[in-house]
Amino acid sequence: MWKTVVRRFLIMIPQLFVLSLLIFIMAKNMPGDPFTGKITPETDPARIEELREINGLNDPWYQQYARWMGNAFKGEFGNSYTYKVKVSTLIGERAMNTFWLSLLTAIMLYAIAVPLGVLAGRFQNSLFDRGVVLYSFISFAIPTFVLALIMLYFFGYKLQWFPAGGSVDVREAPGTLGFYMSKVYHMILPAFTQAVLGTVGIIQYLRTEVVDAKSMDYVRTARAKGVPARKVYSRHIFRNSLLPVAAFIGFTITGLLGGSIFIETIFAYPGMGQLFISSISSRDYSVITALVMLYGFLALLGSLLSDIIMSIVDPRIRIE
Amino acid sequence: MQVVWREFIKDRIAMISLVIMIVTISGVFIASLFFDPAEVMKISLRGKYAPPSAEHWLGADVGGSDIFGQLIIGAKNSLLIAIAITLITGTAGIFIGLACGYFGGWIDNMFMRIIDFFITLPSLMIIIVFITIVPKYTVLTFILIISLFGWTSIARLVRSKSLSESRRDYVNASKTLGTNDFVIIFKEVMPNISSILIVEATLNFAGNIGIETGLTYLGFGLPPSTPSLGTLVAYANNPLVMSTYWWVWLPAALFILILMLSINYVGQALRRAADAKQRLG
Numbered sequence: 001m002w003k004t005v006v007r008r009f010l011i012m013i014p015q016l017f018v019l020s021l022l023i024f025i026m027a028k029n030m031p032g033d034p035f036t037g038k039i040t041p042e043t044d045p046a047r048i049e050e051l052r053e054i055n056g057l058n059d060p061w062y063q064q065y066a067r068w069m070g071n072a073f074k075g076e077f078g079n080s081y082t083y084k085v086k087v088s089t090l091i092g093e094r095a096m097n098t099f100w101l102s103l104l105t106a107i108m109l110y111a112i113a114v115p116l117g118v119l120a121g122r123f124q125n126s127l128f129d130r131g132v133v134l135y136s137f138i139s140f141a142i143p144t145f146v147l148a149l150i151m152l153y154f155f156g157y158k159l160q161w162f163p164a165g166g167s168v169d170v171r172e173a174p175g176t177l178g179f180y181m182s183k184v185y186h187m188i189l190p191a192f193t194q195a196v197l198g199t200v201g202i203i204q205y206l207r208t209e210v211v212d213a214k215s216m217d218y219v220r221t222a223r224a225k226g227v228p229a230r231k232v233y234s235r236h237i238f239r240n241s242l243l244p245v246a247a248f249i250g251f252t253i254t255g256l257l258g259g260s261i262f263i264e265t266i267f268a269y270p271g272m273g274q275l276f277i278s279s280i281s282s283r284d285y286s287v288i289t290a291l292v293m294l295y296g297f298l299a300l301l302g303s304l305l306s307d308i309i310m311s312i313v314d315p316r317i318r319i320e
Numbered sequence: 321m322q323v324v325w326r327e328f329i330k331d332r333i334a335m336i337s338l339v340i341m342i343v344t345i346s347g348v349f350i351a352s353l354f355f356d357p358a359e360v361m362k363i364s365l366r367g368k369y370a371p372p373s374a375e376h377w378l379g380a381d382v383g384g385s386d387i388f389g390q391l392i393i394g395a396k397n398s399l400l401i402a403i404a405i406t407l408i409t410g411t412a413g414i415f416i417g418l419a420c421g422y423f424g425g426w427i428d429n430m431f432m433r434i435i436d437f438f439i440t441l442p443s444l445m446i447i448i449v450f451i452t453i454v455p456k457y458t459v460l461t462f463i464l465i466i467s468l469f470g471w472t473s474i475a476r477l478v479r480s481k482s483l484s485e486s487r488r489d490y491v492n493a494s495k496t497l498g499t500n501d502f503v504i505i506f507k508e509v510m511p512n513i514s515s516i517l518i519v520e521a522t523l524n525f526a527g528n529i530g531i532e533t534g535l536t537y538l539g540f541g542l543p544p545s546t547p548s549l550g551t552l553v554a555y556a557n558n559p560l561v562m563s564t565y566w567w568v569w570l571p572a573a574l575f576i577l578i579l580m581l582s583i584n585y586v587g588q589a590l591r592r593a594a595d596a597k598q599r600l601g
Contacts, residue, residue: 015437023446029453134333141584143530145537146573149556153570157563164559258444265538276445277538280452288449295442303440 005308012300019296020072020289024065027285068289077290082282087290091272095294098264098271101194102256104187108195109252113202114245120203121210122233132203140200144193144259148266151193162189165268190267198255202248209241250306254299327593337585344579345399352396355389357547372567381555381568391571394547395579401548402528404463409470409528410521416471417478418505422486431475438472451540462541466531474520481513515594522587526580533576549576 059067071078077087120132156164168183213219214237222232261273268274272291279287328335380386420428450465451457485491486509494504510517529549535541536550552572556562561569 015440018437019441023449026446026449026453137584137588138581141526141580142577143534143580145534145553146576146580149553149562149569149573150577153556153562153566157559257442261444262534262538277448280448280540292442292445292449295445296440299442300440 004311005304008304008307012304015300016293016297020069020293021065023289023292023296024068025061027289028061028064072290072293078286080279080284080287082279082284082287087286090287091275091290091294094270094272094275097269098260098273100183101187101191101264101269101271102253102260104184104191105194105198105256106249106252108191109198110202110245112195113199114206114242116199117203117206118210118233118238118241121207121214124207124211124214129207132207136200136203139197142197144197144262145266147197148190148193148263151189152266155189162186166270186269190263190269193267194256194259194263197259198252201251202245205248206241206245210237213237213240246309248306250302250304250309253302253305257295257298257302324590324593327589331589331592334585334589337582338589340578340582341586344395344575344582348392348395348399351392355392357393381565387552387568387571390547390552391549391575394549394552394572395575397542397546398529398532398549401459401463401532401542402525405466405470405528405532406521406525408463408467409524410474410517412467412471413474414478414510414517417475418482418510420475420479421482422501422505422509424483424486428479432479435472435476438469439476441469443469447535448538448540451535459542459546462532462535466528466535470524470528470531474524477516477520478513481516482509485509485512515590519587519591519594522583522590526583526587529576529583530580 068078077091079085080087080090083090116132116135120129123129152164155161163186166186168179168186173179210233219232219236222236223229227235260271261276263269264271264273265277272294275287276291279291328338381390416431420431447465447469450468451462454461454465482505491504491508494508499508532541533548533550533553536548537554539554541550542548549572553569553576555565556569556573
């Protein structure tokens with residue numbers, strides 16, 4: 001078990017290395033550099049050249065890469081050219097926002113998916129089951145940004161139940177209860193949208209799991225012993241199918257990361273995804289490279305986590 | 321063919337989806353013949369944000385250009401791009417997948433490592449970075465960049481199918497007879513997994529519409545001068561347009577929604593037809 005985990009972990013290193021090289025070269029090739037945007041007719045070209053020299057932008061790329069990698073190991077990704085703060089500070093702030101949003105999304109996701117999946121399996125082929133299958137189908141087919149926009153239009157603008165953007169009401173003083181309530185309130189709509197889109201895997205898994213479990217010996221034994229149906233479901237089947245669902249945490253992380261770019265942009269939520277899009281337009285390399293590395297790392301970690309949980313829960317699929 | 325038909329007869333929603341899919345796709349292509357892009361994009365400031373009327377069925381945008389016309393032309397562009405991406409990724413994925421599955425060995429190893437790597441990448445972000453660094457950015461480069469990241473899932477699926485298929489007796493028999501490897505791959509193995517390929521292509525097609533419109537929506541796809549479903553939806557980035565001038569973006573969003581749902585549903589029905597275990601009838 002530990003051997004496989006360590007090996008998977010070791011495979012991550014070259015993958016991250018290739019990713020870093022790729023992203024570094026790509027960022028270096030972006031048209032313009034952070035100073036092009038600041039050139040005005042009054043700017044002295046010599047000053048720009050001087051800035052480039054100070055920031056080491058005139059060195060050969062491999063030197064820049066080595067320097068960048070060395071710093072990255074220390075968690076140091078340089079300074080953001082647009083925000084004038086350390087990249088780590090900037091991303092740290094945004095990452096917390098994204099983290100809370102993802103956490104709320106995950107809670108909602110499991111709260112929606114687990115009962116729907118279990119009940120659909122229990123009452124297989126009923127009207128409810130067909131409804132659930134249709135729902136999970138729609139959530140699978142609909143693109144993130146379309147659902148997000150429609151949600152924002154109806155709940156944000158038409159019904160005005162939820163704020164149309166931001167992460168907190170500016171009138172609330174930080175640290176007060178109202179501040180945190182406002183934060184949660186701002187997250188509900190984006191989190192719900194994302195949760196609705198992410199349920200399909202868990203619902204389908206649980207549904208088939210419960211349907212399969214019905215014909216298992218242990219269920220039949222329990223039923224024969226006179227255990228009421230309700231108890232068979234809540235005790236035996238539910239518990240057996242719940243653990244594998246935990247393995248979806250890994251996939252959920254990866255999935256949430258991909259969708260967060262759209263969700264955060266549309267709901268104007270100041271998280272990492274939105275930071276990425278704005279950094280792209282301002283050519284803020286240091287932020288872009290750090291964000292892609294972080295996303296890549298988290299995605300790898302997510303799949304590793306899934307594999308580990310899977311192999312603990314289900315010895316049949318242990319990684320060779 | 322009969323199996324497929326039976327599957328659609330049995331499933332009313334799949335049947336409706338098939339009809340919707342055919343009607344919208346062919347409708348878009350036929351209707352686009354009646355719209356001249358230059359005429360549609362013509363700016364008339366008097367018609368700024370004109371609400372839906374007899375003249376403008378779905379109203380007009382900020383420049384007074386007809387939304388309905390833009391919707392038709394945009395849908396045509398989006399569909400053509402999605403078709404192109406599906407064809408490119410499909411062909412590449414099938415070739416690589418077949419080669420990996422059939423030959424195995426180092427070819428398989430090498431491609432599987434590459435595919436594993438691609439799958440762990442945060443591809444949406446990398447595509448966006450890629451798009452911003454391409455010097456001459458056109459529709460073609462856009463298609464190629466998305467295709468670069470799209471072939472892996474098909475290749476993986478085809479590989480696993482052709483891996484089991486290539487170990488079958490008929491392949492061995494053919495090998496003993498001295499049949500050329502390429503003949504075996506394309507004339508014998510491929511037809512046997514073609515049903516899976518069609519299903520996968522259908523679902524990929526829907527996915528590619530989503531990718532194109534999504535990227536365009538974010539501003540990393542087609543330029544605003546080229547109408548696409550994504551550029552129309554992108555108008556919703558302006559809160560005023562989103563809340564007040566709903567006719568500018570909502571029809572395109574609903575169009576994407578309906579198109580994606582119907583194509584996916586058809587794909588699922590095809591999948592059931594291809595897999596005997598899941599069939600309804």
